[in-house]
Amino acid sequence: MLIVLAQDITQEQKNNILNILRQGRCIVREITDAGQTIIGSTGTAGQKPEFFEKLPGVERVVPVKTAFKLVSRQLHPEDTRVQIGDVEVGGERIVVIAGPCAIESREQTMAIAREVKRYGAVLFRGGAFKPRTSPYSFQGLGEEGLKILAEVREALGLRVVTEITTPAQADLVMKYVDVVQIGARNMQNFDLLKCIGRLGKPVLLKRGLSATIEEWLMSAEYILSEGNENVILCERGIRTFEPYTRNTLDLSAIPVIKNLTHLPVIIDPSHATGMREKVSPMARAAIAAGADGLMIEVHNDPDRAMSDGAQSLYPEQFSQLMRDIYVISPVVGKQLDFGYLDKAKAVHHLKKARGDVQKAAFLGEIGSNSHKACTQYFGSQVSPLPMISFKEIFESVNSGKADFGVVPIENSLAGSVHENYDLLLEYDFRIIGEITLRIKHNLIGHPGTKIEEIKRVHSHPQVFRQCQQFLARYPHWEHVFVTDTARGVKQIHESGSNADAALAGKDAADVYGMEVLEEGVETNPRNFTRFVIISANSLSNGQKKKSSLVYSTGNQPGALFETLKIFADNGVNLVKLESRPIHGKPWEYMFYIDMEGDIDSEALAPVLKQLKGKTDFLKVLGSY
Numbered sequence: 001m002l003i004v005l006a007q008d009i010t011q012e013q014k015n016n017i018l019n020i021l022r023q024g025r026c027i028v029r030e031i032t033d034a035g036q037t038i039i040g041s042t043g044t045a046g047q048k049p050e051f052f053e054k055l056p057g058v059e060r061v062v063p064v065k066t067a068f069k070l071v072s073r074q075l076h077p078e079d080t081r082v083q084i085g086d087v088e089v090g091g092e093r094i095v096v097i098a099g100p101c102a103i104e105s106r107e108q109t110m111a112i113a114r115e116v117k118r119y120g121a122v123l124f125r126g127g128a129f130k131p132r133t134s135p136y137s138f139q140g141l142g143e144e145g146l147k148i149l150a151e152v153r154e155a156l157g158l159r160v161v162t163e164i165t166t167p168a169q170a171d172l173v174m175k176y177v178d179v180v181q182i183g184a185r186n187m188q189n190f191d192l193l194k195c196i197g198r199l200g201k202p203v204l205l206k207r208g209l210s211a212t213i214e215e216w217l218m219s220a221e222y223i224l225s226e227g228n229e230n231v232i233l234c235e236r237g238i239r240t241f242e243p244y245t246r247n248t249l250d251l252s253a254i255p256v257i258k259n260l261t262h263l264p265v266i267i268d269p270s271h272a273t274g275m276r277e278k279v280s281p282m283a284r285a286a287i288a289a290g291a292d293g294l295m296i297e298v299h300n301d302p303d304r305a306m307s308d309g310a311q312s313l314y315p316e317q318f319s320q321l322m323r324d325i326y327v328i329s330p331v332v333g334k335q336l337d338f339g340y341l342d343k344a345k346a347v348h349h350l351k352k353a354r355g356d357v358q359k360a361a362f363l364g365e366i367g368s369n370s371h372k373a374c375t376q377y378f379g380s381q382v383s384p385l386p387m388i389s390f391k392e393i394f395e396s397v398n399s400g401k402a403d404f405g406v407v408p409i410e411n412s413l414a415g416s417v418h419e420n421y422d423l424l425l426e427y428d429f430r431i432i433g434e435i436t437l438r439i440k441h442n443l444i445g446h447p448g449t450k451i452e453e454i455k456r457v458h459s460h461p462q463v464f465r466q467c468q469q470f471l472a473r474y475p476h477w478e479h480v481f482v483t484d485t486a487r488g489v490k491q492i493h494e495s496g497s498n499a500d501a502a503l504a505g506k507d508a509a510d511v512y513g514m515e516v517l518e519e520g521v522e523t524n525p526r527n528f529t530r531f532v533i534i535s536a537n538s539l540s541n542g543q544k545k546k547s548s549l550v551y552s553t554g555n556q557p558g559a560l561f562e563t564l565k566i567f568a569d570n571g572v573n574l575v576k577l578e579s580r581p582i583h584g585k586p587w588e589y590m591f592y593i594d595m596e597g598d599i600d601s602e603a604l605a606p607v608l609k610q611l612k613g614k615t616d617f618l619k620v621l622g623s624y
């Protein structure tokens, strides 16, 4: 039941309600949703809802109709993010767990762990206690296997996941691993669920072989009701009549789960399909369907694997899959971050050195696209700092008020953001990273607004251009220009009138309690913006794949060609060339280059040296 409290409720009145519920053995949660305070309770303490409705300070009572309470979204509207070391499951970055089905030996485990980490997995899996269909099959290495997992964590910094099959293993598992997995066969082992609930470690709860979604969520409820909210759901295929695959992957469970619960959901396409060549297509589909992550079995020698070899990917296949996921993720508003763990380490290091939470300056209000770029790049590790202009972002990094700046550099439809190219030249910062977002514009208004009521639309001038086709249907609308999309939503929120609407991303609607009236109104859905991350210092966050430079050449025939020839002769691929006027020198230009490879690496040192010889001015903006 949800008890919606009156705005003017006193603390005494609230305590009275809480006492009645707690004495009636209910678990209670306080929730704030769209500015209202709500008490969520797992039961009614033997009373009728009307009883609570009559208590002072209560506005109304809403029953929670589902059997599961603590896992329901009604009782917890915000997404739960499960923190495992630096990894956050349920956030804006896709989490990929990879590793062998079973831990077979130290050498095998280390070799696979190195490979999956190299290709972007952020958690490592491997079974030490294997629940096998046949008693004669390999049953796992037991504690020896757990010790090997702990070694992987020490050596590679990957947090580890393993299955627990009985409460008797609890002490061992607590000692060695970071996430405990409850296997499909144990989904309804209620003693195990209760035990895990009390342990408090993050849990990966697989769906039972023939469990309904409700049964699965009831199992999660067991864990939450013992006080452990760190539950990740994992769909791994269910039994159907179809023999061509090991199980049938229920991808439709993803949107169903997202609607019913706040818990994150990941997909295990390995056990779902049972066949190597079916794993990657299903993994790609899972991300497109909105999964928070994947669990993939990978083996360096699957033909000789002691379990589930036929469904284990070769490391190279896993690498290809990760590259595909990297491309797909922005389409559904997420990211696969190849620098996830290295970046977190580098940011921790800075935090230690400076003793403060790192801040990243971005343009606009919370909920703007730049804000999203900021949270997707850093996760919740760095706190976003809103700014009112690009110049102010650069200034705040210069003065040390912000540690990083997040600035848009080009849009796939509108082209380069020239102001930021000029600012990159003016200030002496490094580009330390980049991130691409799909830009989706929505028509946003007050909840319940009818399209006929709208008279004014607020947004950034560029957004109006990107939504021309949609706007042509409403020629009478007045266009109000604002500095960023989230500000437009803030403005309509403040106006309080259904006559005001905005064009912005969904996040901004959520921040201000507004409603998406029409989704995806941009003319061309292939609308992407690339942002770069600037910093006064370089951030040693792993392998650098790309570099940006700016230079000018003499004003004589072939000058630009000679510089370009250097790249060609050294086999360096250029991915962007842009010219910008040099201020104060009419008709003279600076050339901005994005190239593949790390220009600061030893291998490319000759390129830099030759370029210096052929340019009047040269500045490396950064490698990332």
Ligand code: PEP
Residues within 6 Å of the ligand: 101, 127, 131, 182, 183, 184, 185, 206, 236, 271
């Ligand atoms: C596993 O992850 O290795 C496993 C045994 O999975 P499931 O419980 O889904 O069969």
Ligand code: MN
Residues within 6 Å of the ligand: 101, 102, 271, 297, 307, 308
């Ligand atoms: Mn397996």
